[in-house]
Amino acid sequence: MLWNYVRCATGACALVPLLAACAGIGESLPSRPAPEVRVGVAPASSGELLYVSEYGGKVVDVFSYPQDVFLGNVAGLVGTPQGECVDKKGNVWIVETGGHPTIQRFAHGGSGPAAQLSDEGENPYGCSVDPTTGNLAVSSEYSSTSFQGSVAIYKNATGTPAIFIDKKIELVLWCGYDDKGNLFVDGLPPDDAARFGPRAKKASEFALAELPKGRKTFTDIALSGIKFPGNIQWDGTSLTIGNPAYRTGSAIERVQVTGATAKITGTTVLKGSYEVFGSWIQGDTVIGPDEGSGTSAVYLWKYPGGGKPTATLSKGSSMFFNGPFGAAVSP
DSSP states (O other): GGGGGGHHHHTTTGGGHHHHHHGGGEEEEEEOOOOOOOOOOOOOOSSSEEEETTTTTEEEEEEETTOOOOOOOOOOOOOOEEEEEEEEOOOOOEEEESSSOOEEEEEETSSSSEEEEEEETTTEEEEEEEEETEEEEEEEEESSOOOOOEEEEEEGOSSEEEOOOTTTTTTEEEEEEEEOOOOOEEOOOOOOHHHHHHOSOOOOOOOEEEEOOOOSSSSEEEOOOOOOSOOEEESSSSEEEEEEETTTTEEEEEEETTTTTTEEEEEETTTOOOOOOOOOETTEEEEEEEEEESSSSEOOOOOOOOBBBBBOOOOOOTTOOEEEEEEEOOO
């Protein structure tokens, strides 16, 4: 996975020992007791539920929200879970890589998948649901035959997708709709030598584009200030883009797009983080799966204020997160 290259790609490898020493920040934060884990048992359907995908553990954890009580894991995964998104009905879509890449839909509180879409031949990474149509967009890092990434759009979140490619984004990582149905994607530009170390470039390893509603071609967007792609989400008033290589940690940028240019209008600094890729904004809270250099955790921060974490999630004294990556809250 590409996130292993982020710190070296942005010239921050020397920071690893220092950050590893600080990785225990979550130990002093409030957490709630967790019951014995139950795999495949549907949690209570009343109230909001938080879903956290663990790439390393190959599980999806379910917590009550905002109580943050661990309820168990969903059953029926067919691959390794990565990005997540939610539709208007509260269904959670989980992107899964592996031998047969899929996107599975889990009903709110459901113990197993209610539907499944195929993304055969691709390496899916993230997803987003168009609030105006219900279409499901899935960003794919690359195909089985080339490094060229793409976006698959499933009309009404069913059937066979339409595939869209932007040649100026070789590896497509994240995607997100705004409130008007415009789709934004980010990823890495072509010939990005920084992915492989020795010939690393000095420039930012980031590319952004928009697929306007009703269009079939991307508009490439110039944006400075983000070194590596993070999750894209509409926070209710602004387009947001994760910045997992922000200084010595991670941040979320609020972005204003005008045609082929964009500018950062606000920054939420996630203090104490290492690399937060698949963050999720829920009202006044940021949920951040954090793949640290020496430990993994899921923290909560105030939004848009940021600062130090307000809490850390717990699965119990003997259970730990293994590569937490994506998150979503089902209302």
